[in-house]
Amino acid sequence: MSRSAGTDAPAKPLIVTDRDTLAAVLAKVRSDGQTIGLVPTMGALHDGHLSLVRRAVRECDFTVVTIFVNPTQFGPQEDFARYPRTLEADLQALAQAQADLVYAPTAEQIYRPGFSTFVDPPDVAQPLEGHCRPGHFRGVATIVLKLFHLVPAHVAYFGRKDYQQWRVIQAMAEDLDLPIRVEACPTVREPDGLAMSSRNRYLTPAERQQAVAVSRCLLHAAQLAAQGETRAAMMRQQMRDVLTRSGITRIDYVALVDPLTLTEVEEVHADTVALVAAFVGGTRLIDNRQLKE
């Protein structure tokens, strides 16, 4: 589907809810020799998601966005039931961003009776989120693999904000010989630095103020590194201090890790990644940045 490069009202994306239609449309797109870009989402779209869509639209002939709140990646005590669902607004934003097709299946269609095959994710899924959210990456890897099969894309786009997720999917794609390129796009932030997240809408105004410390602790680590500091243990302590001083005390982790293996380092380097997961009120937020960013 070609689109005019003008400023006129964008064509609405095709909205597909069943897999047979999806397969038929995408088979035609591929046989026409077009490249397909895929942006998997759980909806509740914000500018972070839309930056992925815009990049896919720039780089590929045909952009598919999936919207599916995947139950298998939520723990029993987590926020699956109350996760925001904003389909109408999402579709408007995707029309604006010039996505070509939106696939929004039901859970019944994705997990049919008897479903019992899962991906046992790669080693990089073990620490950090893998430790705090048992089963999370098993659910993520499985749904992403299913979407890779349902949407025969050439490139898939993920947000660097979910740094470990990106690394898990990239390692899975390599280990399983998936014929797809996995790209990560920069985190999109609010003016005060807070990383955009669908979960930010859970925050009360007071919590929203507090939440800025989550990105600020990462910035602080980067500043220490820029001043020549290399001792990871000391830097992690200072990151914790930034959080606790602002009233954030329920900290899942503060980490300085190797960018590929995600194992903790003792001495930081330019490519070391700082990560944080902490609760602001009842809302669990995560963020990260490469120290040299």
Add this chain to the structure above:
Amino acid sequence: MSRSAGTDAPAKPLIVTDRDTLAAVLAKVRSDGQTIGLVPTMGALHDGHLSLVRRAVRECDFTVVTIFVNPTQFGPQEDFARYPRTLEADLQALAQAQADLVYAPTAEQIYRPGFSTFVDPPDVAQPLEGHCRPGHFRGVATIVLKLFHLVPAHVAYFGRKDYQQWRVIQAMAEDLDLPIRVEACPTVREPDGLAMSSRNRYLTPAERQQAVAVSRCLLHAAQLAAQGETRAAMMRQQMRDVLTRSGITRIDYVALVDPLTLTEVEEVHADTVALVAAFVGGTRLIDNRQLKE
């Protein structure tokens, strides 16, 4: 690649050992609109394998045979090291059967450093072989998924002789939304009924005589069912008796199961599947048949 339907010497299949060449050749085949059939094997080919290849050649435009002795599906005490490797003879037989391409990768190419993503196979992998060979179907499902990604086939062919393997792969393909049809082909047998298997060549002449009881116990169950017998417990005991009377005493299982779930039945029906796994000397053989076959 078209082939003449005559009796002249068959064109040799293209032999590919690296994934980049494989991807390039198959991308061209697909973009030409040809259908691809895939026959995954561990080599040491016999007439059972070749019946799969001939069916793929009949049904598809382009037939790919893979030859890879997959280490991850063998247990630590099993026969990976001594598993027969007969590449030259395999290639001759595949030329005769008119395969178009043979992909024979090295283990280093399939399992690269850091490889750590596996398929946690579906429920149907739990009983029988899953019970006797822990990790076997995890290895099988993982390598088959990798081959499905490396070879973008329309149809994959497996032998019904490995009945549970076929069901595991079929369930995996459905659960993971793989865009491939999974077909099973009838077991090919020696004149006396022994199912063809690469492992038959381990048998001494005396063991080869004994081995016929493995298929005979299945035939006995089918005959009992044909006479109106429905009591599974009694039939299983008689199957065991057939084995032990011929000197086979190390029996992993004798089973009468539902054809889809592979759970044991109490009353047999026409579609009940009889399965056996037993050691003849040091060689573990498996076989099965549907009672109404």
